[in-house]
Amino acid sequence: MSSRRAPRGEYIETDTGNKVARKATLVGTQNIMLGGKTVIQPEVMIRGDLIRSIQSSTSSSAAGAPPNNTAVAIGRYCFLSRGACLRPPGRHYKGAFTYMPLRIGDHVFVGLGSVIQAASIGSHVHIGARVVVGEFAIIKDYVRVLDGTVVPPNMVVPSFTIIAGQPARVIGEVPEGGHEAFELRELYKTVGNNPHPAPS
Amino acid sequence: MAPLPFSPYTFIQCPCSDSTLLARPADAKSPTGADAEEDERTFDPRAPRSNYSLYPLEYLLYCEDCHQIRCPRCVSEEIATYYCPSCLFEVPSSNLKSEGNRCTRSCFQCPICIGPLSVTTQETRHPDANLLSADNAATPHSGGFSLTCSYCHWSSTEIGVDFDKPNGIHAQLAKIRNGGESRLTAKERKERRKELSHRGDSAAAAAAREEIEEQVPDLENQFANLKSFYNSQLADPTAADNGLSTLGDLGFSSPSSLSRIMNLYTGGKISDNKAKSRLGAIREALTPEEGLLVANLDEAALISQLHQSEHCDTASMAQITSQPPNLGEPALHGASRFTSSLRPIPHLLRTKRSKRCPVCRHIISKPEPKVQTTRFRIRLVAGSYIPSISIKPLTLPGPSGSSSSNPSDLLISLKPVHYLLTFKNPIFETIKVTLATPAATPGRFPSKVTVLCPQFDIDANTDVWDEALKDNDRSDKSSRNSGGTTRQRRGTEAGYQLEVGKIWERGRNWVSIVVEVVPASLRLEDGGMLREDEDILEIPMFVRIEWEAENAGDDGGIVPGAGGKDKDQKEKRELAYWCVLGLGKIKQN
Numbered sequence: 208m209s210s211r212r213a214p215r216g217e218y219i220e221t222d223t224g225n226k227v228a229r230k231a232t233l234v235g236t237q238n239i240m241l242g243g244k245t246v247i248q249p250e251v252m253i254r255g256d257l258i259r260s261i262q263s264s265t266s267s268s269a270a271g272a273p274p275n276n277t278a279v280a281i282g283r284y285c286f287l288s289r290g291a292c293l294r295p296p297g298r299h300y301k302g303a304f305t306y307m308p309l310r311i312g313d314h315v316f317v318g319l320g321s322v323i324q325a326a327s328i329g330s331h332v333h334i335g336a337r338v339v340v341g342e343f344a345i346i347k348d349y350v351r352v353l354d355g356t357v358v359p360p361n362m363v364v365p366s367f368t369i370i371a372g373q374p375a376r377v378i379g380e381v382p383e384g385g386h387e388a389f390e391l392r393e394l395y396k397t398v399g400n401n402p403h404p405a406p407s
Numbered sequence: 408m409a410p411l412p413f414s415p416y417t418f419i420q421c422p423c424s425d426s427t428l429l430a431r432p433a434d435a436k437s438p439t440g441a442d443a444e445e446d447e448r449t450f451d452p453r454a455p456r457s458n459y460s461l462y463p464l465e466y467l468l469y470c471e472d473c474h475q476i477r478c479p480r481c482v483s484e485e486i487a488t489y490y491c492p493s494c495l496f497e498v499p500s501s502n503l504k505s506e507g508n509r510c511t512r513s514c515f516q517c518p519i520c521i522g523p524l525s526v527t528t529q530e531t532r533h534p535d536a537n538l539l540s541a542d543n544a545a546t547p548h549s550g551g552f553s554l555t556c557s558y559c560h561w562s563s564t565e566i567g568v569d570f571d572k573p574n575g576i577h578a579q580l581a582k583i584r585n586g587g588e589s590r591l592t593a594k595e596r597k598e599r600r601k602e603l604s605h606r607g608d609s610a611a612a613a614a615a616r617e618e619i620e621e622q623v624p625d626l627e628n629q630f631a632n633l634k635s636f637y638n639s640q641l642a643d644p645t646a647a648d649n650g651l652s653t654l655g656d657l658g659f660s661s662p663s664s665l666s667r668i669m670n671l672y673t674g675g676k677i678s679d680n681k682a683k684s685r686l687g688a689i690r691e692a693l694t695p696e697e698g699l700l701v702a703n704l705d706e707a708a709l710i711s712q713l714h715q716s717e718h719c720d721t722a723s724m725a726q727i728t729s730q731p732p733n734l735g736e737p738a739l740h741g742a743s744r745f746t747s748s749l750r751p752i753p754h755l756l757r758t759k760r761s762k763r764c765p766v767c768r769h770i771i772s773k774p775e776p777k778v779q780t781t782r783f784r785i786r787l788v789a790g791s792y793i794p795s796i797s798i799k800p801l802t803l804p805g806p807s808g809s810s811s812s813n814p815s816d817l818l819i820s821l822k823p824v825h826y827l828l829t830f831k832n833p834i835f836e837t838i839k840v841t842l843a844t845p846a847a848t849p850g851r852f853p854s855k856v857t858v859l860c861p862q863f864d865i866d867a868n869t870d871v872w873d874e875a876l877k878d879n880d881r882s883d884k885s886s887r888n889s890g891g892t893t894r895q896r897r898g899t900e901a902g903y904q905l906e907v908g909k910i911w912e913r914g915r916n917w918v919s920i921v922v923e924v925v926p927a928s929l930r931l932e933d934g935g936m937l938r939e940d941e942d943i944l945e946i947p948m949f950v951r952i953e954w955e956a957e958n959a960g961d962d963g964g965i966v967p968g969a970g971g972k973d974k975d976q977k978e979k980r981e982l983a984y985w986c987v988l989g990l991g992k993i994k995q996n
């Protein structure tokens with residue numbers, strides 16, 4: 208590192224510690240919630256513009272409460288690799304088409320070029336490269352999705368599962384000693400305008 | 408497509424693979440040889456048995472009472488919770504006996520591709536109809552429901568099955584044959600029959616009765632018929648030997664032996680005096696109503712169907728084996744071999760399990776029983792007791808650079824390479840590590856191995872808060888040297904000298920050392936072929952760890968002569984095990 212702080216780094220670092228690449232495409236940023244300390248690499252796309260067009264309960268609009276327009280909610284210490292795409296799932300609901308929010312927990316890694324259209328992804332989830340997570344899939348905590356997996360729409364993946372294949376099937380169980388490997392604190396430090404080297 | 412890059416690995420051997428530890432006399436004569444010989448021999452990671460005893464660190468547990476590593480092969484498991492992996496509902500173990508090990512709600516997998524099936528209304532296939540109707544929400548479903556695969560778009564309508572209600576699909580499916588014909592379960596048939604007999608013998612009743620009997624005798628119904636027939640035979644003491652008594656004197660047809668056999672399966676008392684006193688034989692079933700089923704050996708229809716079908720129409724082995732037992736299928740030659748008759752697969756249940764040490768029976772892993780929680784009450788993983796070993800190719804830049812460092816690069820025969828092994832200490836005591844490797848790897852192609860520093864100390868794993876404070880300190884400096892102040896490098900920047908007996912680098916709770924290997928030549932004199940994985944450079948390594956632990960006083964420590972009198976005194980501990988380091992692949996010439 209020759210210069211202490213580049214005048215214009217590759218990443219925008221927010222007050223809550225998010226590191227968002229300038230070359231990432233975030234559409235509808237007002238509908239994207241980041242929990243903090245999340246890394247968004249270049250060429251990532253997040254479709255915050257695909258908001259719910261039908262509110263869940265019809266009475267809430269009458270009560271005057273502001274509609275909840277969150278399209279994509281991401282927790283802390285998530286890592287979205289280059290080329291990943293987060294897209295809220297959509298479906299017909301009471302005769303009309305609407306998007307539903309995509310929620311992601313903490314310590315979720317999304318690999319190179321993977322497309323996520325899940326309804327929810329828990330915490331401590333590792334999604335490999337070139338993975339497709341279909342619409343309204345639900346991935347619980349401590350799940351490992353191997354490279355190239357296609358998770359069909361509506362699939363539920365319970366905790367401590369390793370899945371792979373097209374379509375995804377359960378190929379193993381995350382062992383008791385494998386929980387810590389999902390932590391992304393160290394990885395977070397290795398990226399940004401002043402990255403630390405990866406721990407040896 | 409390029410071959411996958413090789414990533415170095417460390418596998419650890421569980422002590423359960425050591426036959427001397429298994430107190431079974433039969434093992435002394437096992438073909439692996441005498442115990443004394445075993446001790447002398449270097450552990451060979453390629454030996455056929457080794458496959459079953461080597462595990463990555465994450466898969467190993469640790470017993471605090473035995474001070475020993477435990478692996479998935481030797482721990483004993485106890486099921487804490489059964490649950491459906493799709494709806495995540497817990498299934499009480501009492502239900503398992505009656506309902507089987509599959510989800511009885513509406514969770515199904517596609518028989519063609521194994522993807523999840525979802526319940527869809529038949530109307531959604533015509534979105535136009537939806538748009539046209541004035542009030543969509545109030546429209547009652549008229550078209551019924553079907554199960555549809557969200558991956559390959561298979562639909563239960565392809566086998567002629569649809570449902571009246573969107574819930575309780577499992578129960579509905581049990582009553583529908585392929586093609587949509589409804590089927591009476593054994594219980595319903597019995598009730599229907601009873602009803603008819605009460606009504607008297609009108610012509611209509613007789614016709615209805617015929618209709619019941621004409622149903623295909625499926626597995627469930629035939630079993631029920633046989634069961635009720637035998638029960639009636641047992642109850643009837645005057646049952647004469649007027650049936651098919653071909654088994655005559657062998658005694659299979661006597662009520663007492665029958666009840667004895669049935670007791671074997673139902674767990675009742677074997678010595679039933681009442682039954683024993685009841686002598687005489689019983690007869691066998693004579694009519695379909697009693698459970699007689701004449702085998703249909705004419706498979707001409709099936710053969711002609713095969714002639715007319717293509718290869719892809721026949722179900723694969725995987726598809727057939729994942730089919731659930733179908734009580735509604737015809738007995739004997741009922742199971743179909745065609746994809747066109749495969750039925751939806753109800754999800755197999757999954758379990759949460761706790762694990763016990765096989766020696767002392769203490770629990771070493773115990774999850775919270777609730778399905779949706781991921782916490783553990785007890786989780787003694789080996790990774791918190793023994794050091795982790797990570798492997799990295801060592802780059803030595805400069806004119807005398809000894810190796811190319813790209814991990815995906817193949818190793819060149821006879822060209823020395825260096826690897827950095829980093830040992831990380833998880834415990835709160837300083838540990839002394841002693842390593843031993845054979846000078847040459849076992850097998851047909853011995854590679855030379857030299858551990859430059861086979862003995863070293865690693866500092867204790869300090870408190871988490873210390874680490875956090877150090878982290879902050881580091882980020883302020885943002886320097887390249889993030890290892891903290893204790894870090895010292897032995898190879899100087901100028902010369903990159905590898906010194907024998909010196910560690911390479913040291914951090915808070917870790918040490919890295921250098922291993923030099925000279926990959927073997929893979930040439931075979933007789934021009935033979937390489938066996939599987941013979942080009943992978945694996946080195947067996949014996950690791951011994953010694954440390955001083957607070958004397959807990961309650962355990963029979965493994966180190967003899969430890970001062971057990973004084974509770975405050977520190978106790979010497981040691982743990983030793985074999986591991987295997989997979990370093991790289993040797994290039995074949």
Ligand SMILES: [Zn+2]
Binds near residue numbers: 476477479482
């Ligand atoms: Zn074991």
Ligand SMILES: [Zn+2]
Binds near residue numbers: 493494496510512514
């Ligand atoms: Zn279920």
Ligand SMILES: [Zn+2]
Binds near residue numbers: 556558
């Ligand atoms: Zn399918």
Ligand SMILES: [Zn+2]
Binds near residue numbers: 473768
């Ligand atoms: Zn034990």
